Amino acid sequence: GAGVSQSPSNKVTEKGKDVELRCDPISGHTALYWYRQSLGQGLEFLIYFQGNSAPDKSGLPSDRFSAERTGGSVSTLTIQRTQQEDSAVYLCASSLTRVSYNEQFFGPGTRLTVL
Amino acid sequence: QKEVEQDPGPLSVPEGAIVSLNCTYSNSAFQYFMWYRQYSRKGPELLMYTYSSGNKEDGRFTAQVDKSSKYISLFIRDSQPSDSATYLCAMSVLRGNTPLVFGKGTRLSVIA
Numbered sequence: 001g002a003g004v005s006q007s008p009s010n011k012v013t014e015k016g017k018d019v020e021l022r023c024d025p026i027s028g029h030t031a032l033y034w035y036r037q038s039l040g041q042g043l044e045f046l047i048y049f050q051g052n053s054a055p056d057k058s059g060l061p062s063d064r065f066s067a068e069r070t071g072g073s074v075s076t077l078t079i080q081r082t083q084q085e086d087s088a089v090y091l092c093a094s095s096l097t098r099v100s101y102n103e104q105f106f107g108p109g110t111r112l113t114v115l
Numbered sequence: 116q117k118e119v120e121q122d123p124g125p126l127s128v129p130e131g132a133i134v135s136l137n138c139t140y141s142n143s144a145f146q147y148f149m150w151y152r153q154y155s156r157k158g159p160e161l162l163m164y165t166y167s168s169g170n171k172e173d174g175r176f177t178a179q180v181d182k183s184s185k186y187i188s189l190f191i192r193d194s195q196p197s198d199s200a201t202y203l204c205a206m207s208v209l210r211g212n213t214p215l216v217f218g219k220g221t222r223l224s225v226i227a
Contacts, residue, residue: 004158030212031212035217040123042219042220043159043217044217045214048212048213048214091158091159103161103164104161105160106159106160108157108158109158
């Protein structure tokens with residue numbers, strides 16, 4: 001089956017505009033994660049979904065960031081009033097709810113550039 | 116101090132060399148340790164997984180965890196140009212679905 005897909009692959013926006021990033025997880029994966037990868041910073045956790053609920057939003061950097069997941073599948077990460085420091089690669093990962101280890105499968109990411 | 120420290124490199128080695136990559140961490144509660152490989156413009160992919168202390172081998176790759184020193188390593192034997200990528204260590208406290216804490220990644224180049 002298909003892996004995790006993300007769209008768009010690249011997004012260039014102007015400072016102050018809102019952007020929406022989409023993630024389609026692997027079919028049947030109940031857990032979904034958003035991470036941000038900035039130059040020199042590694043992957044930083046943003047938010048985690050189990051089904052449609054988000055038990056852990058601790059990584060969202062400000063209230064300009066929000067995310068939702070519908071139907072236990074597709075997720076959208078929204079950044080309002082974008083700032084230049086929001087420029088990064090936004091990665092989505094999904095995993096099965098299982099008793100063994102937590103293997104997360106990553107999408108290719110959305111590269112966001114805020115001018 | 117970040118929870119997980121990893122030298123970003125870059126590291127450049129000749130083909131056939133043994134490569135040693137490592138991470139240190141500060142949270143003694145971490146029990147699950149992973150190495151991800153990330154090619155340019157791609158998402159990370161899981162390479163190795165280890166629970167608690169010990170060694171794990173998979174082909175040319177060996178992962179080591181020393182919880183007493185809070186130190187994990189990945190060794191690549193007979194390195195190939197196709198191993199050129201960024202290697203990220205990741206770890207978690209819990210076994211189940213939980214966010215991973217990543218190192219910054221080490222960029223490796225294997226020169227033919």
